[in-house]
Amino acid sequence: MTVPLIKLNNGNEIPAIGLGTWQSKPEEVTAAVCYALKEAGYRHIDCAWGYGNEKDVGAGIRASGVPRSEIFITSKLWGTWHTRVEEGLDQTLANLGTDYLDLYLVHWPVALNPDGNHHLIPTLPDGTRDVLHSWKLQDTWKQMEAVLKKGKVKAIGVSNFSEAKLEEILATAEIVPAVNQLELHVYNPQHRLVAYLKSKGIVPQAYSPLGSTNSPLLSDEKVLEIGKKHSLGASDVLIGYLVAKGYVVLPKSVTPSRIASNLAGSLAAAQKLEVADIAELDGLAAGGKQKRFITPPWPVDLGFENWPPVWNE
Numbered sequence: 622m623t624v625p626l627i628k629l630n631n632g633n634e635i636p637a638i639g640l641g642t643w644q645s646k647p648e649e650v651t652a653a654v655c656y657a658l659k660e661a662g663y664r665h666i667d668c669a670w671g672y673g674n675e676k677d678v679g680a681g682i683r684a685s686g687v688p689r690s691e692i693f694i695t696s697k698l699w700g701t702w703h704t705r706v707e708e709g710l711d712q713t714l715a716n717l718g719t720d721y722l723d724l725y726l727v728h729w730p731v732a733l734n735p736d737g738n739h740h741l742i743p744t745l746p747d748g749t750r751d752v753l754h755s756w757k758l759q760d761t762w763k764q765m766e767a768v769l770k771k772g773k774v775k776a777i778g779v780s781n782f783s784e785a786k787l788e789e790i791l792a793t794a795e796i797v798p799a800v801n802q803l804e805l806h807v808y809n810p811q812h813r814l815v816a817y818l819k820s821k822g823i824v825p826q827a828y829s830p831l832g833s834t835n836s837p838l839l840s841d842e843k844v845l846e847i848g849k850k851h852s853l854g855a856s857d858v859l860i861g862y863l864v865a866k867g868y869v870v871l872p873k874s875v876t877p878s879r880i881a882s883n884l885a886g887s888l889a890a891a892q893k894l895e896v897a898d899i900a901e902l903d904g905l906a907a908g909g910k911q912k913r914f915i916t917p918p919w920p921v922d923l924g925f926e927n928w929p930p931v932w933n934e
């Protein structure tokens with residue numbers, strides 16, 4: 622299986638489809654990762670310290686027998702590590718059992734209190750998230766640049782960054798983020814933000830491409846209609862649409878048949894979808910179906926309640 626490669630702004634290449642691992646239970650993810658690499662042809666795994674399953678992902682990578690040098694591994698810096706990037710990265714490297722990452726992302730543009738009441742999501746007495754308001758994202762980015770220069774990661778990027786947050790770090794950045802990993806799918810296409818990313822040479826990565834858990838996207842009538850026209854399943858249309866748009870796409874599954882079809886079926890779909898199909902899918906959100914599925918309860922003063930606002934912004 623030949624998975625298209627997308628060039629990053631540092632010259633490295635990233636496979637256009639990667640296996641997502643969020644909410645993959647530790648006892649399931651080892652087999653899923655092993656199957657994806659050994660049987661289904663994946664060469665790209667999307668991980669995060671915050672998912673709490675990196676050790677099990679690492680076990681799956683080793684069990685696959687695929688050499689480390691052939692696999693593109695991404696992980697992410699969780700909020701409680703913003704002030705200590707290298708320390709957080711070292712935990713991830715030890716968890717995964719590797720001595721470098723191909724890509725390391727700032728998971729959210731929010732630093733959380735590293736000395737708070739919980740290592741993952743510290744909270745204040747009123748129950749809201751314990752954010753380190755005085756910390757500057759620019760300083761997180763400086764530390765990301767430092768681990769890149771040290772050779773511990775081959776590329777650095779961000780996730781869940783709006784244009785404003787990117788402008789904030791770009792004002793002092795030496796290195797432009799290679800990617801911005803975002804919720805991107807037919808109900809949340811973020812056309813304007815994607816256009817901005819392209820203008821900066823930042824590759825968009827699509828998370829929750831199927832609409833995440835119990836998704837209504839899989840039964841959307843337009844998606845089904847386009848699928849019927851080309852003899853494709855709904856998941857093939859949803860992932861293939863994003864591949865056809867040139868994004869890196871990160872479908873998650875722990876089910877072998879789905880892991881396989883999310884790669885093979887969607888690559889076939891990316892070839893079959895016509896310009897008119899893509900245009901119709903591009904317009905679903907604008908036609909009234911705009912919906913974001915991943916909405917963590919960040920404190921309101923961070924502006925997330927308005928972000929990303931509507932289909933065309």
Ligand SMILES: NC(=O)c1ccc[n+]([C@@H]2O[C@H](COP(=O)([O-])OP(=O)(O)OC[C@H]3O[C@@H](n4cnc5c(N)ncnc54)[C@H](OP(=O)(O)O)[C@@H]3O)[C@@H](O)[C@H]2O)c1
Binds near residue numbers: 728780856
């Ligand atoms: N940067 C971030 O903040 C962020 C946020 C969210 C996600 N992500 C990344 O993006 C990845 C994907 O997003 P996601 O996990 O939210 O959702 P997703 O990939 O859109 O959907 C995953 C769900 O769809 C099911 N599924 C997978 N393939 C299917 C198919 N062919 N037919 C029907 N159902 C199917 C999976 O079930 P089974 O597993 O049971 O098969 C699971 O319930 C994550 O795993 C993570 O790596 C990043």
